[in-house]
Amino acid sequence: MIGIVDYGRGNLRSVEKALEKVSFEAMIMTAPQDLQNVDGVILPGVGAFADAMNALKRGEWIEPIIEFARSGRPFLGICLGMQVLFEVGEEHGEHAGLGLLSGRVIKFPTGRKVPHMGWNSVSLLQPSRLVEGIPNESFFYFVHSYYALPENSKDILGTSDYGVVFPAIVGKDNVWGAQFHPEKSSPWGLQLLSNFGRLVNEYAALSGN
Incomplete structure (x- = not known):
């Protein structure tokens, strides 16, 4: 089971429907206790960084989310959630x-229109289970309007270019992030969500859940 964090800052139903389209069961989690009932988590997000963190704090999500991710279970952040x-x-x-x-x-x-909005190709830099079956430059x-600057270049799985080359997909161990919206990026976005779903199912099978 994949849990989608509801903290008032994401396109929850769009993500849920996209997972259903690739045959993975998901539940929208409205409280941190729901993390006990899932094998993988998606953290969506739209809006401003500080607002998102304040919303997670108000909902008492922060420590449970960190604990979940550090437990080794698959975790995916989308857009602001990344x-x-x-x-x-x-x-x-x-x-x-x-x-x-x-x-x-x-x-x-400065010099580029923000937000960066629309379709861009992604250059895949290194292999990852998250991007299996996705052609380079899809x-x-x-x-x-903002982008991540990872401290470790090994955490960058794919980049895109909007006047500056920025990380489009990141990952370390069981934690991944996509700057784009896979739920709006059919068919390759659906492939990424399907890959994540398989990782969740594998974890569940290994852990006996």
Whole structure:
């Protein structure tokens, strides 16, 4: 079972429907206790970094999410949900993130229209179970004004270019993030969600859940 975190900052139903389309069961989680009932988690997100972290704090999600991710269970952040995986976000001042990945989230340099909105190709830099079956330079749908700057280049699985080359897919161990919206990036976005679903099912089978 895949849990989708409902903290008031994401396109929950769109993600749920996309998972259903690739035959994976999901539940929208409205309280941290729901984490006990799932084998993998998706953290969606739309809006500002600080607002997202404040919403997670109000809902008492932060420590349970960190504990879940550190348990080794598959975890995927989408768009803003990817950005808050990092240690610091610079939107409207510096704000602490979840710290599951090392690095910070910064604004696109001046000279480009923001938000970056629309379809962009993604250059895959290294193999990952998350991107199996996805051709290099496939197109995905983006909407964002800030981008992640990982401390470790090994955490960058794929990049895109919007006047500056930025991480489009990140990952370390069991924690991954997609800057684009896979639920809006058919067919390759659906392939990524299907890959994540298989990782969740494998974890569940190994753990006996």
